[in-house]
Amino acid sequence: MQRIAEVLKRYPIVAVTLGLLLVVIVLDLAGAGGPAQWLATAYVIVIIAMTAYSMVRDVIRGHFGLDILAVVAMAAAIATGEYLAAMIVVLMLTGGEALEDYAELRARRDLNALLERAPQSAHRLDPVHPDLPATDLPVNEVAIGDLLLIKPAEIVPVDGTLVGSEAEFDESSMTGESLPVLHRDGDRIFSGTVNRDRAVTMRATADAANSQYQQILSLVRDAQQQKAPTVRLADRYAVPFTIVSLIIAALAWWLSGDPVRFAAVLVLATPCPLLIAAPVAFIGGMSAAAREGIIVKGxxxxxxxxxxxxxxxxxxxxxxxGEPELVAVQPAHVDLDADRLLQFAASAEAHSSHVLADGVIRAARQRGLESLPVSDASEHATQGVEATVAGHLVRVGKLSFIRENDAAATAAELDPGQTAVMVAIDGRFAGSLILADAxxxxxxxxxxxxxxxxxxxxxxxxxxxxxxxxxxxxxxxxxxxxxxxxxxxxxxxxxxxxxxxxxxxxxxxxxxxxxxxxxxxxxxxxxxxxxxxxxxDAVIRRDDIGLVARAHEIGRHTYRVALSAIWLGIALSLGLMLIAAFGFIIPVVGALLQEVVDLAAILYALRARTGGRSRGEKTVTTHTTRSAQHAQTGSSGF
Missing domain, CATH: 3.40.50.1000 (HAD superfamily/HAD-like)
Incomplete structure (x- = not known):
């Protein structure tokens, strides 16, 4: 009862309509048909006026919707004395918003789950006296460099690095990896992952706004605020459906000579399935995508x-x-050995955001080569990086970038799947670094x-x-x-x-x-x-290219469900309208049957939440590898 009261409080017009409908029914049963009719007629006329006003405003803006059917149906019912049917139509229209909200809430369940589990606070430790009790603070007040305590079973609030002992983290919600991942001192820990069994300490490397989980939440909020194309989709059928409904109603009246037939047909033509079912389907599709790590923004x-x-x-x-490995170093001159060439290149690449730079730097570290002092470093977008390294002007990047300094620079001979990074020192072509990215x-x-x-x-x-x-x-x-x-x-x-x-x-x-x-x-x-x-427009939050195909599958399934839900509502409404045209359905019963049509269309639309994958169907997705989980953010493609 409390929940019903909350719903009625949230939707006051629904509450008023229900209350007046009960009063009208009681008066009618008590033999006071006159007062019941006057009360219902007055209220329905008010609703007609409100709906007509909204409809005219939409028409002025060039939007021709389905409200005209509802207006004509209510007017016809009142004009023919079917005031109880008119009240049920009003309830259907005013209750449609509440029904849509309920269906959307169910369809959004998986999107909302991300928002509900967002960490709201963090436990900050004193950097000088970390043994003192932690101080709780809102997660958006965490600063880079803060020392944070993560308790067992808590969600990591911001991105950071593990300090001290090793610990296991559940990364399934972020990467799709079902098994716990063991991290050690210095390993990068992403926000949104869950600490498993022991309290650990981490140092924040990003504030909340720039941490991975908060960025996901931002994408989810954007997705929820994006209006689905469902109104446009429904409106494609609005005009023909309206015309057909009016023709059936008019023929029923003309052939029978009974205006009640006109009202009986139109109360069955009210367009709630078109207005509600399709939006529910698209929201359900977004929810299905979110479950699989695909955030769709609308x-x-x-x-x-x-x-x-x-x-x-x-x-x-x-x-x-995106994790290229160095496979060969090819100096262009005998007076420059491979390690020295790699050392110059890696020192310059430390100032590049390019993914190939990571492979060069990683190779230099593996060989124990120390970084040389760098000054005046600048990155040339999609071309390479230029820097002064140990007093020498060094360029690292594409062949065309190196040829700007030395036209004699030559392309490296590559095996299939390999990429070359060219190096010039003091304006002279110095050699090539060969990398492979599987x-x-x-x-x-x-x-x-x-x-x-x-x-x-x-x-x-x-x-x-x-x-x-x-x-x-x-x-x-x-x-x-x-x-x-x-x-x-x-x-x-x-x-x-x-x-x-x-x-x-x-x-x-x-x-x-x-x-x-x-x-x-x-x-x-x-x-x-x-x-x-x-x-x-969509972001894949797992390191899995197979989810690109899955996103298309979900899109196709969602669109099919939305169209089917619309056609289901249209087919049921048209069938019932034809029966009503022959006098087998009275307006009151027709209004009640239309509610059944609404429910059927909405329940069908909720099928979009499945994402369209049949039981046992194989997918092309794979779990992320441990190395991919630990990789630093990089950008692609010279």
């Missing part, structure tokens, strides 16, 4: 995924792991699955060299390759595709413009840049 994205005809992939960090194991299955779903063009757009790009694309089964691209080149290629809508998948800062220009931009956000995530 229903429009699901609709575009459902219709996508082209899918373009970046290479490094998207189709490949294709993700499930990339070929992902491409094949997209093609099975009807995607007409699958292509790679990358800033990497053509030989490497074609080799990796061949392994993945991608027939169309565009290499040596700058960010603006990627934009032009995607803009020029005729098979639309286009889905673009990337992970780096240089992918942000092309993710924004595509109908659907999907960011590999587990390790990718914040810029890419912010400009994308």
């Amino acid at each position: 229903g429009a994205t699901l609709e575009a995924l459902a219709k996508s005809r082209s899918v373009a992939f970046d290479k490094t960090g998207t189709l490949s792991h 294709l993700r194991k499930n990339a070929p299955q992902t491409v094949a699955r997209l093609q099975e779903m009807g995607v007409e063009r699958v292509l790679m757009v990358t800033g990497d060299n053509e030989q490497t790009a074609r080799s990796l694309a061949g392994e993945a089964g991608i027939p169309e390759v565009y290499a040596n691209l700058r960010p603006q080149d990627k934009v032009e290629i995607i803009r020029g595709l005729t098979e639309r809508p286009v889905t673009m998948v990337g992970d780096g800062v240089n992918d942000a413009p092309v993710l924004a220009i595509a109908e659907v931009g999907i960011a590999m956000g587990a390790r990718g840049s914040t810029a890419a995530s912010e400009s994308a």
Whole structure:
């Protein structure tokens, strides 16, 4: 009873309608039909006026919706003395908002789960006396460098590094890894993961706003605020449905000579299934995607995924792991040994955000090479980095970038899947570093699955060299390759595709413009840049390329369910209208039956929450590897 009272308090018009309907029924049963009719008529006229006013405002804005059917149905019922049916229609319209809210709440359950588990506070330790009791503070007041206590079973509030003893963390909600992950002193710990069995200490490396889990929550909030395309979808059927309903009602009146038939038909034509079922389906699809680590920022994205005809992939960090390993160092001069060349390159690359820089730096550390002093470092977007290293001007990057200083620089001979980073010292070509970045194991299955779903063009757009790009694309089964691209080149290629809508998948800062220009931009956000995530329409929060295909599956399933829910409501309404046209359904019964149609359409729409995966169906997704979980954020593609 308390819950019912809360609902009625939240929806006062529903409460008033229910109260007056009960009064009208009591008066009618008591033989006071006259007062009952006057009371119902007066109230319905007020609702008609309010609805008509809203309808006229929508028409002025160029939006032709379905309110006209409700207005005509209520007016017809009052005009024919069917005041009880008119009251039920009013209840249906006013209660539709409450019913939609309930259905949306159920459909949003998985999205809301992320928000509800967000840490609200942190336990800060005194840096001088860490043995003293911790001080609790709001999570948004945590500063970089703060020493924090994480108690057993608590969610890590911000990104940081583990201090002291080793501990296990549950990272399933962030990476999809079902087994606990063991971290040791100095390991990076992401917010949103759960400390397992023992209290540990960590040092914050980011504030709440810039931590991984809070960024996910921001994406979820954006997703919830985005209006799904469901109103547009329903309105495609609004005008024809309205015309057909009015024709059936008019013919029923004309052929029978009974105006009650007109009212009986129209109370069954009220359009709640079109207005409610489709939004519920799209929200359910967003919820299904969130369960699998895909944050979709709006229903429009699901609709575009459902219709996508082209899918373009970046290479490094998207189709490949984005963890290139150094396989060879090739000095160009006999007076420069391999270790010295690598040491110069790694020192300069320490000031680069490029994913290949991580491989160079990691290789130098493994060889025990210390970083040289660096000054005047600057990164040239998509080209490379230039810095003064130990008094020498060093350039590291693309061959074209090095040839700006030394036209005699020569391309390295590469095996399939390899990439070359060129080095110049004091304006002279110094040599090449050869790196290899392996294709993700499930990339070929992902491409094949997209093609099975009807995607007409699958292509790679990358800033990497053509030989490497074609080799990796061949392994993945991608027939169309565009290499040596700058960010603006990627934009032009995607803009020029005729098979639309286009889905673009990337992970780096240089992918942000092309993710924004595509109908659907999907960011590999587990390790990718914040810029890419912010400009994308969907963000994959697990390091798994297979979820790109899964996102398309969910989009297609959601769109099919939304359309089916609309057609289910239309079919049931039309069938009942034809029965009412022959006088077999009176207006009061028709109004009650329409509520059943609403419920059927909404229950069907909730099927979108399944995501469309049948029991036992194989997926192309894989769990992230331990090394991927520990990798630092990087951007893709020279």
